[in-house]
Amino acid sequence: MDMYFLKLLSEIRNPVLTTINMVITSLGGGTLYVALLCLIYWCIDKKFAYRLGIIYILSGMAVHSLKVIFRIPRPWVRDPSFNVVKAAKPGAGGYSFPSGHTQNTTAFLSTLAYRCKKPLLKLLCYMGIFLMMFSRMYLGVHTPTDVGVAFLLTLLISLYVNHYGENYSIDIKTIHKINIFMILISAAVTILVIYLYATVPELPISKLIGTVKFTGAAFGFIIGLYIEKNYIRFNEKATTFPKQILKFAIGIIVSLALHKGLSFIIKTFFAAILPLYFIEYALLFVFVICVYPIFIKKFFTDEFYL
Secondary structure (H helix, E strand, O other): OHHHHHHHHHOOOOHHHHHHHHHHHHOOOHHHHHHHHHHHHHHHOHHHHHHHHHHHHHHHHHHHHHHHHHOOOOHHHHOOOOOOOHHHHHHOOOOOOOOHHHHHHHHHHHHHHHHOOOHHHHHHHHHHHHHHHHHHHHOOOOOHHHHHHHHHHHHHHHHHHHHHHHHOOOOHHHHHHHHHHHHHHHHHHHHHHHHHHHHOOOOOHHHOHHHHHHHHHHHHHHHHHHHHHHHHOOOOOOOOHHHHHHHHHHHHHHHHHHHHHHHHHHHHHOOOOHHHHHHHHHHHHHHHHHHHHHHHHHHOOHHHOO
16 A cells, blocks of 8 residues: 555656655755754753754654664565655665654654644644655655654654643753653663664664664763753853854854764774764764853853853
8 A cells, every 4th residue: 555655656756846855855854953953952942952852862763763673675675666766765775664754854843833832833833744754755765654653653752742841840850850761761772773783684784873873862962961951051042143143153063073074984984883873973962962062151151251
């Protein structure tokens, strides 16, 4: 049934629709959402960013764990007669089920929808999610089951975390409990990766990288959140609007340089060493959550403003 639906979609393809859906799907990558998380965390609302980060990381670990557990190949592998949009294939290297692009988009837009008070804005957020889901199927890189399960799983996580965040006070003790919970989840996912790596010889390392990255992000987020909440406590509001822009620009440039630099070194010289991907994302999130905020507190807020 899944493949039949994808073949129906492939019959309506044309250059204009394909270009539009390629643009939409390009917005579903993890780099964009990490950049948005940085913007909200450094410049707008720390507490809301905590919530976004928890939803993004928990849903990412869940989706990527399911990918390596079920190991369902992409549609064109399952059915060699199916024609995928060739330009979309390079960005679809992992397993098909569930959809990572759908998870990324749902984590952020469902959280924004939860916060929005106006029904029209909520509708626009969910329209964005469904456009992403449609683009992945239109391009032929995911089936309805892939995007549907990713959407529902991420939405459940999002609704629970957002409900908790809106209705209960988030103090230091609660942060500690959240950290412990995320440590347990990420430890379980790490054990899963080790087990699969040891017991499934035909499972390539490249297919495990996504799961390892999210566990690394989880540990980096936990460590960074603990340090920031207990020792740094920076103010996300800079003294002037130009300083807000400069603050974000410097932070995102340094973060991208750190990410790209570590990624290049690992992929070029140590591609087969899985723990390094964990370390890469742990370091990236530690920098984002607690290292750069030290500079924000020193140079961009009233506390150290000269």
